[in-house]
Amino acid sequence: MVQGTVNWNTQVDREWLQEYVDDWVAFYRKVTVEGNVASYIPELAKADPNHLGISILGKNGTAVRSGDVDQAFTIQSISKVLSFIIACVEKGVGYVLDRVDVEPTGEAFNSIMHLEMKSLNKPFNPFVNAGALTVTSMLNGNTPEEKLAPILELLEKIIGYRPVINEQVFRSEFETSARNRAIGYYLLETGFLESDLELTLDTYFRQCSIEITVDDLAKIGLILANDGEDPNNEEEIIPRQVARITKALMLTCGMYDASGKFATYVGIPAKSGVSGGILALAPPRVRNTQFPFIEGCGIGVFGPALEERGNSIAGIKLLKHIASQWDLSIF
Numbered sequence: 289m290v291q292g293t294v295n296w297n298t299q300v301d302r303e304w305l306q307e308y309v310d311d312w313v314a315f316y317r318k319v320t321v322e323g324n325v326a327s328y329i330p331e332l333a334k335a336d337p338n339h340l341g342i343s344i345l346g347k348n349g350t351a352v353r354s355g356d357v358d359q360a361f362t363i364q365s366i367s368k369v370l371s372f373i374i375a376c377v378e379k380g381v382g383y384v385l386d387r388v389d390v391e392p393t394g395e396a397f398n399s400i401m402h403l404e405m406k407s408l409n410k411p412f413n414p415f416v417n418a419g420a421l422t423v424t425s426m427l428n429g430n431t432p433e434e435k436l437a438p439i440l441e442l443l444e445k446i447i448g449y450r451p452v453i454n455e456q457v458f459r460s461e462f463e464t465s466a467r468n469r470a471i472g473y474y475l476l477e478t479g480f481l482e483s484d485l486e487l488t489l490d491t492y493f494r495q496c497s498i499e500i501t502v503d504d505l506a507k508i509g510l511i512l513a514n515d516g517e518d519p520n521n522e523e524e525i526i527p528r529q530v531a532r533i534t535k536a537l538m539l540t541c542g543m544y545d546a547s548g549k550f551a552t553y554v555g556i557p558a559k560s561g562v563s564g565g566i567l568a569l570a571p572p573r574v575r576n577t578q579f580p581f582i583e584g585c586g587i588g589v590f591g592p593a594l595e596e597r598g599n600s601i602a603g604i605k606l607l608k609h610i611a612s613q614w615d616l617s618i619f
C-alpha cells in the first residue's frame with residue numbers, strides 16, 4: 289500500500305515502485321533465518337525473527353511501505369540520536385562535545401574494555417553505551433520523566449503522536465542491566481556522569497524502551513535528511529548544526545563496529561538498535577535525477593533478527609540493495 293502521492297517524475301509509475309520494494313522485502317526476508325533476535329534483554333527475545341518491514345518517506349507525502357510496517361518495537365539505541373540532539377539543544381554543541389568525543393570505537397556498543405584500554409579523556413562517541421549514558425546524564429531534569437520530556441516532545445512534533453514507553457521492555461532491561469551498570473559505575477568513578485547514576489540508568493533504559501514504528505523512523509529520517517527542517521513547510525525542527533553533526537555521527541558510529549562497512553557498501557547515515565530497528569536517510573540529490581526520492585527521504589526499517597554486531601541482518605541487506613538500485617550513497 290502506498291500512502292500519499294508518489295512524486296515520481298520519470299518512467300516508472302508508483303505501482304512499479306511498490307512492486308519492486310515488495311519483491312525486495314520478500315527476498316531479504318529469507319535472510320532473517322541467518323540472524324538471531326537479541327536475548328540479553330529477555331523481553332526482546334519474544335520478537336518474531338521473520339519480521340521485516342520498511343517505510344520510506346519523501347517530500348509531500350511521497351512514500352513506499354512494505355512488509356511488517358505496523359509492528360511496533362522499542363527504539364533501543366536509536367534513542368541515542370534523540371538524546372544527543374536534545375543534549376545539544378539544552379546545553380549547546382560545544383558543551384556536549386567537550387564531554388563526549390566523536391570517534392568510532394571499532395568495539396561493540398556495550399564494550400567495557402575500550403574504556404580503560406585506550407587512553408581516554410572522554411567517552412568515544414554518543415552512540416556507544418558509555419557515551420550515551422554520559423549524554424543522558426547531561427539532560428536537564430531531576431527525574432527520568434523530566435529528563436525524557438523534551439525527547440518525547442521532539443518525537444511528538446515529528447511523528448504526530450506522543451509515543452509510549454514499553455514498561456515490560458523497560459523492566460526487563462532494568463532487571464538484567466549488569467553490563468550497563470558496570471559502564472555506569474566506571475563513568476561515575478572517572479567523573480563523567482553529570483547526574484546521579486541511578487537516575488541516569490533509569491532514564492537511559494526508559495529512553496531505549498520508547499515504542500515506535502518504521503513510519504515514525506522514516507519521519508525522523510526525513511527531517512534529518514533536510515538538515516533539521518520539515519521539507520514540507522520549512523519549519524526548523526532540529527537546529528541545522530545539530531542535525532548535521534548527528535548525521536556525521538550516524539555515518540561514522542551509527543552501526544557500531546560495522547559502521548565502516550555500512551558507509552562503504554550502503555553509504556548513507558543510519559543508526560541501528562538491538563530490537564532490529566534502523567533509522568536511515570538519504571539527503572536530496574543533485575545527480576541521477578531519474579531515481580526515486582531525489583528530494584531526499586527518511587527510511588525506517590524493522591527486522592529483529594540481528595547479525596553478530598547487533599544490527600538487523602536482513603535490514604542491512606535490504607538497505608544495501610535499495611541504496612545501490614536508487615543510487616542513494618552520499619559519496
Ligand SMILES: NC(=O)CC[C@H](N)C(=O)O
Nearest residue numbers: 364365397496561562598
Ligand atoms: N544496541 C542497542 O540497541 C543497545 C540498547 C540497549 N538498551 C542497551 O543498552 O544494551
